[in-house]
Amino acid sequence: MATGTERQGTDRAAFGGVSRLRGVVFRYVTFAASLFGILSLAVLLGYVFWDAFGLETAAPAWYATMVVTVVLPVAGFLLYARRNPLAGRTALELAATATGGVLSGFALVVVLEVIAGPGLWFAYFLAMGVPLGALYLYGRRVEASWTGLAVLGVLVAGPVVGTALLGPLSRIGGFLGGPGVYYLSVIAPTALVARHVVDEYLDGPNGNYVALATLVAPILAAPAIDTVAVLSRSVWLLFFPTLVVPFSIVAGRNLATPGRRVGVAGPLAFALGVGLLAVVPDLLGVAGPSPWFDWQYVTSAPSQTAEQAGLYPAIIGSIFMIVLVALLTLVLGVGAALYLEEYAPSSGPAGAVTQFIRINISNLAGVPSVVYGILGLAVFANTLQFGFGTVATAAFTLSLLILPIVIISAREAIRSVPDSLREASYGMGATRWQTIKNVIMPRAIPGILTGTILALGRAIGETAPLIMIGVATTKFSPPSGLFGKMTAMPMQVFTWSSYPSEAFQHGVVAAGVVTLLVVLLTMNSVAILLRNEFERGDY
């Protein structure tokens, strides 16, 4: 757009004094207005981080150390990344893979090790995971039309068989022990998935080598892991597929590309700086901060004493709940989006029904969350008897809450697959389902995952629906199972925020807020990474 202000220089008097000032002022007013919200939030975040990390006790020398070890290197790297965006993207990729890997590793440990236990997990893995994997592999080799139906059959019959044979099946798991169970049920499938992803989406390394490395590396590293006291072999095997494999692939790819190698320096400098900051002030005898947000906080139960209070049961509850919500919304949301985009008739009386469903979904996205709480109370807690304040009730309620958002973003992702690809597939005689499975889904999955992760971020911060379905305001142990009572991070923040004492208001709650924000920030950066990496619009 051409700017109008430059044009009237010559004939200003003839136009009766067109003022340049007014336009310039307006321009800066609009710019200031767009910064208002962002700056307000930045100030508030500054306050809450200040409180959570107890920075007021730190000596000036500590701040000086921080500036030298962390702030200057990071600022320098950011300045460099402005001129070399590729380095900035590399840094973002590495940081998001690392933090996302840690977070999903925690989620896996919580669900498999803390809540289910290896025996129970292995029983259901044998009843469902093994047949599904076998059918998938067979279906990839031979285009047999019955495999898809058999998958549906396993999905229905698997849980029944698993529950019926729970005793004998979990004894097999007990015989193998935790590490054995996880090697067979987590590492082996990871090798297959890694091979598929590397061959399908990334050009470069051979998928077979990646798969082989995935199988061998955890065993070779086991002696080294045994020397670390905090890491049990089970935890190592669960963090391996979520953190080590993706991070190695991303780091390896970046190191192999000449233009991207510099980008590795950013995260490396940050990690090194934080490490130095933890060690150097102690050696010099400088007073550091007294953080509320520390290891003790993350691993202990709530308490009336601020110094002993922790978020552990709430963290476990939130993670367990969000894993269930993710499974439910992915299946239901993608199914509904596929129907609306690929199957639904757009004309005639059936078309009117489709139109009604579409309008209905967009209106559901605007229903206040507290109303979903009332829905969950009536349907899941009372009618279906899932119980008040249980993990199942919370997961189903929040799934319904974010389902409209997931459907809308999944529809956009599916719609962005060009029609020419569909028509080419149909032209070669593929059926609708074959087209969806082989043409549409591989291209739509990154967009669907991005939208789903953003929606899950909304679900993990919701509080009002949890209050309505009777989630406990404070609980001292993590949920015992699917129908165990739970509490969640935002619930605990809400409870503590009504404690009048200064230590709670400016310490314990601030630390809870920081925990919640760290989780959200990680999820969002992983979503942005997925969008940047896979949605390049190359068709």
Added chain:
Amino acid sequence: MSNESAPIDLRGDRGFQDLRERIYQVAFLACAVISVLTTVGIVLSLAVPAVGFFQNVSLGEFLLGTQFSPAIRPKVFGVLPLVFGTLLITAGAGAVALPFGLLTATYLAEYAPPGRRAVLKPMLEVLAGVPTVVYGYFALVYVTPLLNAIPGLELGTFNALSASIIMGVMIIPMVSSISEDAMSAVPDSLREASYGLGATKFDVSTGVVIPSAASGIASSFVLALSRAIGETMIVVVAAGQTARFPGDVPGLLTSFFKSTQTMTSAIIQLGLSDLSGGTTAYRALFAIGLTLFVMTLVLNVVSDLLVQHYQEDYD
């Protein structure tokens, strides 16, 4: 869409495949129908207990009553104080979000260079992504003491003012993103025509683009206000639990400095107060929920209609 290009049967026998295709279609349809069932579920779970409530309290008493006191005798269930509290906080939030959101949208659509726009937009999205309970905590612990430092302002620990300011900050991106879409949809021919007539950039932005995008901007306002009406945790944490009606406090402005109760925070209060199901007070929760649901639904439909209006104009 691909409905026209349904596969032509050239092989003759696809009986088994046909069955498979049918099963997948039905499975996906079932997923889509869940959204309809959700709506039905919401209406039923609100309406059924609400009917029980209206057997004890007459509709007029509920809709026109100016006192809300579910726990203390005499128990009265007038919804008007709650509606007033909701509108008070929504007005406060709107006073922050509408001007700032509109100016932000103007900057993003008309002035911002592409690079700065690419940075600003995701940062604005972050505003809407922070959990509302966190915003409530910000309002209670940081904003209220900050406002109290201004001489002449005497705010209660719980007050409507800080809650509505923070809520306004939260809904800025909702106003700005939809308004920006509407402004970007205004065809360049209109801008060029007015430049040709000698208009300045300022004249074009305020005199041509904003009026042409009026229905889209209005739609964003309505949607943002609907979101503010349904917002719960900010109010619960920061605005207190005292239901007030205009006559209770001298002057409308002083209402902002006091504790206020909205429809949403009344629902939470009744839900938390462990009233064993079946009492009138417990059922009042559903009647308030129904009122809230109807109000937000009407606003969402209005906003939808406004959006369609501008889309038709420039398609």
